[in-house]
Amino acid sequence: MSDQRPSVYLDHAATTPMLPDAVAAMTAHLAHPGNASSLHASGRQARRVVEESREQIAQALNCRPGEVVFTSGGTEADNLALKGLWWSRHDADPTRTRVLSTAVEHHAVLDALGWLADHEGAQVELVPVDRQARVDMEALREAVERDPASVALISVMLANNEVGTVQPVAEVTELASAHGIPVHTDAVQAVGQLPVDFAALGVDALALTGHKLGGPLGVGALLVGREVAVTPLLHGGGQERDIRSGTLDAPAIAGFAAAVELSVKHQADYATRIGALRDELVERVRAAVPDAIYNGDPVDRLPGNAHLKFPGCEGDSLLMLLDARGIECSTGSACSAGVPQASHVLLAMGCSEEFARSSLRFSLGHTSTTADVDALVEAIGPVVERARGTSTRKATA
Incomplete structure (x- = not known):
């Protein structure tokens, strides 16, 4: 039954549900063989699909194509940003042990930070929010200015997945940039619902995923600035700027890019x-x-x-x-x-x-x-x- x-x-x-155009873009490539890392004709065709999709997403979200790192979804993108930034910043300066975030983040952020605290010695500080779930900017400012040199990174979501409140991420990046602190934002719920401009937000890393905006399940991206150092979670073929190794799912990426382009356009x-x-x-x-x-x-x-x-x-x-x-x-x-x-x-x-x-x-x-x-x-x-x-x-x- x-x-x-x-x-x-x-x-x-x-x-x-997937947008019809995203279904069409994905299914158009499902029957085609080809690994985007292969040098023969089928591989080059798969690579073309991936790179054209990367350009679509970059244009829609106002970032450079090289700043789009494909992942399996929002959870992986959040983990890659948080762990990768923390390791990179901490390795460069062992006194950078603090991570500032909010108490209303998605569990993909909160649990990743909990892992860093339990296994890597990170000092995680969850900044309070008000009755509407908006981050207390004065509390965040106090936490940063108490000892800015010890802050490895800040992570504040763009919009809350439960109650829908939009966070003042541009204010967060303005505060952080004055001290040279990188900022990550979980924008999984925001892309397609709110105007999302990577460059204008001023963040160093931004997570999004396909299935929240009319694309397929199992594919997403981390937008990460070209100058931002991120230690990889996965090791293998060195794909995606050596930040995220693994064979790329060209059909899913095509469907994802179509959904991003359409959802942002409309x-x-x-x-x-x-x-x-x-x-x-x-x-x-x-x-x-x-x-x-x-x-x-x-x-x-x-x-x-x-x-x-x-x-x-x-x-x-x-x-x-x-x-x-x-x-x-x-x-x-x-x-x-x-x-x-x-x-x-x-x-x-x-x-x-x-x-x-x-x-x-x-x-x-x-x-x-x-x-x-x-x-x-x-x-x-x-x-x-x-x-x-x-x-x-x-x-x-």
Whole structure:
């Protein structure tokens, strides 16, 4: 028995359907043999696909083609940036032991930093955020200026994957550049939803991935400045400036590049349409459930993100009740799904554990329609009522 496609998909922040042009670009090369490192004709053709794709991405994100390093996705790109920058900076000056980041980063960043602390002796300092999940710039400034020479790098995400709040990364790079400190940003959620300009941001490394913006799974990139030294995680054939060895997946890279180009080209129109649909979703859900609370910055946020708390409910119960009605959403990051725990993002925002466990993320994407919102609004009242009844019975059991 084959799985039915969900009737209402509201989890585009986890992964979004591939754009038709990206499917076409990828499938056009799937049947062609050729390793991009080979010197014969098939190899040269694969290399041409890779380099043309690299140029597409560079033009879309305003960086040089040589600054695009292909990876298997956002997690690898984040790990490569954090570990590679830390090793390079620490090797050049062993007193550079501190890494500054925020408490609301994706686990691809937080867990990589935890590994550096446990195995490499890095001193990781997580700067606090405000009630909207925005980094406290004064706290970051104090942390830098306390001893700038000891800071190996700073990592601040461009937009939060759970509550959607956009971070002041340009302010972070301005602060860091005054002290010669490299900055990495996880832009996995931002590309295609926000204007992303690598040169204008002033960051040294920027992570993105295909499946969040209409490209294939299993391919992404780290944009890294040509002058930035990065110690590789992988060793082998010396591909990608000797930063990331491994045979390149030319078909997936072609699909990825097509998705980046299209999502950036149509970003403004996308943000207008999806932002209006998101606002409609929030307004109508809160009309159906008047005590629902909107989490994150109400204005300066990802256009497709609607993160809501439903008092008296368990988020996991809401998710499964909605799923039974064919409506798919999330309690937070898909990378930590299946583990019933309070969101580290909401806890860092100062929310209680009960608050953090009673929230859902509805994320819209390029296939979202008013009909999706209609279905959610029709279901959310009865689902919340049932979930609250379940919670009450558990509390009195």
